[in-house]
Amino acid sequence: MRGTVMLVTKNINKKLTRFQLNNISFHVEKGDYLVVLGPSGAGKTVLLEILAGVQKQQSGSILLNGTDVSESAPEMRNIGLLYQHYMLFPHMTVRKNISFSLQVKRKKKEIIAQQVSHYAGLLQIDHLLDRYPDNLSGGEKQRVALARALAMNPQLLLLDEPFASVDSNLKRRLIEVLKNLHKQFNLTVIHVTHDINEALYLANKIAIIQDGAIVQFGPKDSVFKNPANTFVADFLGYKNIFKGVIVDREYFSTNDIRIHLDAVYEDRESVILIPPESIILSPRNTATSARNSFEGNVADIIHKNGFYEIIIEIGIRLSVYITHDSFNSLMIENGMRIHVLFKATAVKIY
Secondary structure (H helix, E strand, C coil), rough: CCEEEEEEEEEEEEEECCCCCEEEEEEECCCCEEEEEEECCCCHHHHHHHHCCCCCEEEEEEEEECEEECCCCEEEEEEEEECCCCCCCCCCCCHHHHHHHHHHHCCCCHHHHHHHHHHHHHHHCHHHHCCHHHCCCHHHHHHHHHHHHCCCCCCCCEEECCCCCCCCHHHHHHHHHHHHHHHHHHCCCEEEEEHHHHHHHCCEEEEEEEHHHHEEEEEEHHHCCCCCCCHHHHHCCCCCCEEEEEECCCCCEEEEEECCCCCCCCEEEEECCCCCCHHEEEECCCCCCCCCCEEEEEEEEECCCCCEEEECCCCCCEEEEEEHHHHHHHCCCCCCCCEEEECHCCCEEC
């Protein structure tokens, strides 16, 4: 049942030669799909290994369903860990790979056979059960590894860059498989990646990790709409991030452009973010409630999936997202003059 806390980490620390995790604290509810986003080297894989018990934290605690498992061996945690390189046993058939954890737990043969058959069928690899990993494609190996992880009925499934080694078409299909599995079985998943699209499609919660520390954690929509700092905004792909200074307490100044702010601030160096979807384009200087109005030139037109990104040069380069209908009605062309308008409340200040 969503709302029941399954996992709690408290101040997890781990120092390695060139890297350390710093005071990692978060919680996961049953049925959550948490995606941990961060660049390479941020500490995502180490975090998963500590949760699984493969590595040990130097301080801090891990509670699983209210039980402290900080010192527990991996086999006592009932956590499934799926690495990006699958880690299949090359000398074992697919059948034996899937059944391995069940055999280690000395489950009855009929239960093992039932679990293998169930998950092989679910992941559409039942025709591969007698093959060896060397005779499988990348997508088939990924499905076998996932079946092996699920067959042990883990209370928590950890995924380490699960789609890093497959092509884009196969990745889309596997993401759909994983989404359906999560929904069908109410799985609790922690999935680490640097791919924002995976988070958008799969997650209900997101953690952003930078240099071994979680810099933002929360519901997906909240994190994407309100990035906590410029690192998060930049990592999530936000455009229109500008450095400058607050002047006269209610303006932001950069490149001789003065932008109205929504409140009074102390004069200081600052960074602002203007979401591209918050900017309106108009062929003329229309009277609106938007306090920021500039005229500029269309510097570039980029056709995206389902919308256009228009680059407007006003002294700074603004990215603006508009629909196909708006693009056609405005008859936008490179080099044309156009007005940009946005509200002071749209400007986020850091």
